[in-house]
Amino acid sequence: MDCSFLLKFFFLHIVLLFGFLGDNIMYASEPQLTLDYYASTCPTVFDIVRKEMECSVLSDPRNAASIVRLHFHDCFIQGCDGSILLDDTITLKGEKKAATNIHSLKGFGVIDQIKNFVESECPGIVSCADILTIAARDAVILVGGPYWDVPVGRKDSVTASFELANTNLPTPDESLVSIIPKFLYQGLSVTDMVALVGAHTIGMAKCENFRSRIYGDYGSTLVKNPISDNQFNNLKSICPATGGGDNNITAMDYVTPNLFDNSFYHLLLNGEGVLNSDQEMYSSVFGIETRELVKKYAADPLAFFHQFSDSMVKMGNITNSESFVTAEVRKNCRFVNT
Template identity: 45%
Template sequence: MSAAMAAALALFSLLAAAWGLPPQLDPHFYDRSCPQAQQIVASIVGKVHYQDPRMAASLLRLHFHDCFVKGCDASILLDSSATIVSEKRSNPNRDSARGFEVIDEIKAALEAACPHTVSCADILALAARDSTVMTGGPGWIVPLGRRDSRGASVQGSNNDIPAPNNTLPTIITKFKLQGLDILDLVALLGSHTIGDSRCTSFRQRLYNRTGTGLPDLTLDASYAAALRPRCPRSGGDQNLFFLDPVTPFKFDNQYYKNLLAYRGLLSSDEVLLTASPATAELVKLYAADQDVFFQHFARSMVKMGNISPLTGGNGEIRANCRKVNRY
């Protein structure tokens, strides 16, 4: 272990209590049982990122959508079965969640190297970190030791994940219910510096200003005009648009600069600037200082990854991330 890594782990231990890290989670969890685990994950994420630059955002999003439903337990990865209704069928995930085949590939490689050892929930956490790093964003030490759930909650997926048209108070409440504060909210939404959104997720911003059919007042007019041809009043629901059209594949602070120019694609993005002085101040801070954004994002990702993990004798280590084990 390098001196830098040893120092980073020592600092992590000091900060763990302040971050509310469950004592069962430990960055060293697989040091003996599967010492090559993190290298395997990073290698496959890197290969896939080279093949499909969109995949980094998709893998990061999977971790978010997993943790906000029943905690970080890989419930999002379960397919429907006789006893499970998959979260993949929920409104936030249907026709948009992707990257499941990448998780399958990582899991198969880990099962070959270290059978019945590395959980699917930990794979999601590591893949999210590696995807951020590979697109130019910050790294962080991932606490490990999560176990996998034996069930899913399509209802929780529909209700608990913030939606593109939610008001800011609703979004704040959904984050608060997960133990995340306003700083976490603004920092974590910065992940929209990469990735895409479908026309159906923001169409109302282009046409639904009360009584006029004009774009929202909080949407730059020239940006709205550029969006309309591929996002008409009807049709084109699945057409994809960059969340950050300036640097769409680079993890940076351009997302916040876009908000200041009223070029946030989703209503749930732009309200960070327009609906609250507290969130607006954070938007301005991150737009001005990328290093501070990176520091806060990394800290909030660790905090989010700590939401209600299954540890110890709870849950299981799935052999196949898409289905529970048979006993």
């Protein structure tokens, strides 16, 4: 029998098994987050965050995607504990300079500003982790996305993990078989993964992260038509095969780049996913479940919004159990309290 067929058969069963486990894994109970955690201690916190996010997104719509990405990167590294916000110090090596973060994360100043306003109103009460989680929800709403209630009560970690930042986070060039386990490890299902990646409808990508895709199999996945061909040529002009341009950027959804909608999934159907990791959800031979989900969210924006909301709550509830024992409410999101 053909060895390549056996290999595909083996990996297919892995993916199907992961898909099953992802929806059924049980995790030890963590400290309970609640909707009314700040009802008596800082009742205005949600209003403060919303107001500051409104100003931030109005000044630059790209801030919405930046904050959502910050939240995602925080939660995938030892839970949603604000560790992504910590700067390096003599005694602490933060996560910001990890290979997966150093060129892709922005929005730290936005969180700093919100924190300053919250501290002036409710000093020492609201964690940076909660502020980031609330801000991510408001960022999505402000660019047309769905609403969801945000459970709160997180604490800020006094540690960070440079190592986990380099291993836990999906990368743009990864295959579907490699990415799915990273979501399952966090207790997120394949359905959660496909919905959460839909946040790329408002995201930007750097040339260094999509060069291999557009000079690789982009042409073979592309559904040929004048608009798609024009976009393909545009991507190549933004990101030359050689000679630099690593920091040049493009929208991952060029149709509605500043609107949170399901346009991203239509691009995947057309083979126009800018990142290999995105297009794999539709084009990979192993993407039996993910392909159907892409089709579903492309056809039904309400289904996408509903699942995205549920999956964001699920991701936001990934907690760092140690942080509830050793953690604190940071006065400055960039540094542990002294």
